[in-house]
Amino acid sequence: MSRQAPSGRHGDALAGRVTASFGRNYEVVVAPETPDREVLKCVARGKRHAYACGDEVRVERTSPDQGVIVALEPRRNLLWRSDAFRQKLIAANLTQIVIVVATEPGFSPLFISRCIVAAESEGLATVIVLNKADLADRLEAARAQLAPFSQLGYPIVETNALGDLAELTRCLAGQRSILVGQSGMGKSTITNTLIPEAQAVTAEISTVLDSGKHTTTFARLYGFEGGWIIDSPGMQAFGLAHVTTDALLEAFVEFRPHLGQCRFRDCRHDAEPGCALRAALEAGEIEPLRFIHFHTIRAEIESAERQARGW
Numbered sequence: 001m002s003r004q005a006p007s008g009r010h011g012d013a014l015a016g017r018v019t020a021s022f023g024r025n026y027e028v029v030v031a032p033e034t035p036d037r038e039v040l041k042c043v044a045r046g047k048r049h050a051y052a053c054g055d056e057v058r059v060e061r062t063s064p065d066q067g068v069i070v071a072l073e074p075r076r077n078l079l080w081r082s083d084a085f086r087q088k089l090i091a092a093n094l095t096q097i098v099i100v101v102a103t104e105p106g107f108s109p110l111f112i113s114r115c116i117v118a119a120e121s122e123g124l125a126t127v128i129v130l131n132k133a134d135l136a137d138r139l140e141a142a143r144a145q146l147a148p149f150s151q152l153g154y155p156i157v158e159t160n161a162l163g164d165l166a167e168l169t170r171c172l173a174g175q176r177s178i179l180v181g182q183s184g185m186g187k188s189t190i191t192n193t194l195i196p197e198a199q200a201v202t203a204e205i206s207t208v209l210d211s212g213k214h215t216t217t218f219a220r221l222y223g224f225e226g227g228w229i230i231d232s233p234g235m236q237a238f239g240l241a242h243v244t245t246d247a248l249l250e251a252f253v254e255f256r257p258h259l260g261q262c263r264f265r266d267c268r269h270d271a272e273p274g275c276a277l278r279a280a281l282e283a284g285e286i287e288p289l290r291f292i293h294f295h296t297i298r299a300e301i302e303s304a305e306r307q308a309r310g311w
Contacts, residue, residue: 013058013070016040018051019221026051026069027220028059040067052078052089053219053230054176077122079178083239084307091178091219091230096125098172100181100190101146103130103138107182109145113293114238115180116154120251121243126154127171129179131186133158148287152253161189169194173225183234191231195222198231240297241304248301252294254286269294 019039020027026042042059044051045068051057058071079090079097097119101107112128119126128149130142139158150156157168168190179187191198198220219232240248249255255277263274271278280286 013060014067016042016057016059016067017221018053018055018057018069020053020218021051022218024049028057028067028069030059030067040065042067042069044069050089052080052092053178053221053232054092054094054228056093077124079118079122079124080242081118081235081237081239082241082304084241084304087242090180090232093176094122094124094178094230095176095227096127096178098127098129098177098179100129100131100179100185100187101142102132102185103135103142104132105182105184107142107145107185109148109289110293110296111182111235111238112146112149113290114240114297116149117240117243117248117251117297118238120253121247127177128154128156129168129190130156130158131161131190134160134163148289151287159190161186161193165190165193169225172229173227175227177227178219178230178232180232180238181234182236185234187231187234191222191229194229195224198222239300239304241301241308243297243301245298245301248294248298252290254280254290255294258285 014030015032016028016030017032018026019029024043026044028040028042029037030040031037040059040061049069051069051072055075056073057069058073059067060070061067075092077094078092079094081088081090097115099112099115101112116126128146130146133139133142146156155171157171159165159168172194179190181187219230221228221230243251249259258276258280261276262269262272264272267275267277269275269277277286277291281288281291
């Protein structure tokens, strides 16, 4: 996946930021850092295009409220997901990923590890939000699921989307954040509470499937407290087929002190003698669940690579 497209020479074009994308159509705020900011509905020039929320672009106006994107400025980072055959841009130019989970419906710790891998691979900070913390009968179980991540130093913010969000506001102020999570965790409700004018759509949780209905169908960027927030669609999967094995190892922060210490240079950290990661696991320095997560994600990446090659 290319991190940027050549900007070319578009000196007369307007500077803008992509705030939403709808297939081949985009919402772009031009002059986003000035009082003269305005919103244009834009299309992309050419057949090949891929822009994400947060992208900084150059736009040529075609009517008072419409334009065409003619160039992409260099990206600081790019958050995306992929499998063997497809790639999906999520957001660009972020400073942090905010993973939203809830006391109900149930959430997947593996999904959290996937999001952390994506964040670490792009040099982004991670914050985990435990929403619906007012449901006292489910709170301790949710805390226990999050304990392995808290022990690694990832901050956990407990909140109620309809209550006091002061602590979360402090975490978001001045940052360029994206809210990610499985459906039904309350991302859009949090967005509406923090930014009432957002009017993001919310829906009740499906108790039958123990998962939320998809209420946000596209990512949208909102200015907030000297930075911005992107509310993204609920995800049930976060493919990482584009991540290399070396990058995956580095993305597990607890592995880093032990990397390069195995007896064999090509150690796969399975059952090889002299594996430094397995030694750390047995010594209690690596959480067993996280070690399982690593092997699960690595197996999926390798399977996707084989599929892409037609094996």
